[in-house]
Amino acid sequence: MNSYLLAFKSGFGFLSTIPVGISMEGIDELMKKIYFYPVVGAILGLLIGAIAYIGQSIFPGPVLAALIMGSVYYFTGFNHLDGVTDMGDGFMAHGSCEKKIKALKDTTLGTGGVAFGMLVLLAFYGSIRSVQEEGITAFGSNLPLLMFGSMFIAEVSAKQSMLTIAAFGKPFPRPENQAYPGLGEMTINGATRKNFLIGSIFGAVVCFLPFGFIGLLPYLAACISSLVLLNRSYSHFGGLNGDGIGTANEIGRVTALIIIAVILKLSLNTGGLEWTLL
Incomplete structure (x- = not known):
């Protein structure tokens, strides 16, 4: 092949x-060729966006928000959400970097992991509902198109967030008894400047398509959120692993949706932002 x-x-x-x-x-x-991350995100975004588009014409807002969340995890799985809970356990652990990394890699789920996971899921649900509520006034009958574009941008942003955190991150020191790199280290090694640049340009272009330049704002915000997470990962663990990369995916998606909702609210208050729908 x-x-x-x-x-x-x-x-x-x-x-x-x-x-x-x-x-x-x-x-x-x-x-x-890790620049395929946002490409995969774009195709997944089309699938999830189509569900949001159809569902907006059928289901009440809260029900649709839950269905959208279900479709996201149906198509993407729970591996990245598992990374969120692992990171939460590591963040909550006290002591040295070694103790925090031990908590991060522990297979049991602790209070920090549960809390962090719940916060991300609640933020995901709340951000979808905010886009719906702010969008109904601004777009009216075009709300299904808004939901399609928002979920598309969110998924591209999520995958670009993974590429971004990997491009700027350094992996944990490999254990002496581990001869080969893990998936997290492989991802970081693959996220070269060239691959990062190709993926970034592709992501920016496809996020521009639904809403024009406004579509670039949530995309950029998601990438910035991954750098904030990287800073926290360095602070707690002294490096980055696959759990941190997966967490960047989840936080990047939510960040993009939050920024779309904020832009909608500001555009309603000021009337100064013009949206281009597809």
Whole structure:
């Protein structure tokens, strides 16, 4: 199989629940061409956006918000959310970096993990509802298009957030008994300046399409959120691992939606922002 097609296919095997199959050869190719992360995010965003578009015409807002969340995790799985809970346990642990890393890698779920996971899920739900509520006044009958574009941008932003945190991060020191890099280290090593630049440009272009320049604001905010998370990961753990990269995905998605809701609210108050719908 062509290396680009193998990397593209492996992107879905690695970042989604779509049963395309995955192999170590495919993962190696994906890491060499990790700019496919936001490409996969764009296609997943089209699927999730289509559900939001159709659902907005059928279901009440709170029900649709829950269905959108369900569709996100149906297509993307819970691996990244698991990273959120692991990071929460590590953040809550007291003591040295070694103790915090031990808590991070512990397979049991602690209070910090539960709390962090719940906060992210509540923020996800609240951000979807905020886009709906602020958008109904501004867009009226075009609200389904707004929801489609918002979920599309959110998923592209989530995947670009992973690429961003990996591009600027450094991995944990590898244990002496571990001969080969883990997936987190492989992701960081693959996120070269060239791959980061290609992915960033692609993400910016496709996020521009639904709303014009306004669509770039949530995209950039999501990338910034990943750098804030990276700073916290360095502070607590002295580096970055796969859990931190997965957490960047979840926080990046929520950040993008929050910024869209804020822009909607500001545009209603000032009348100064013009939206371009598709």
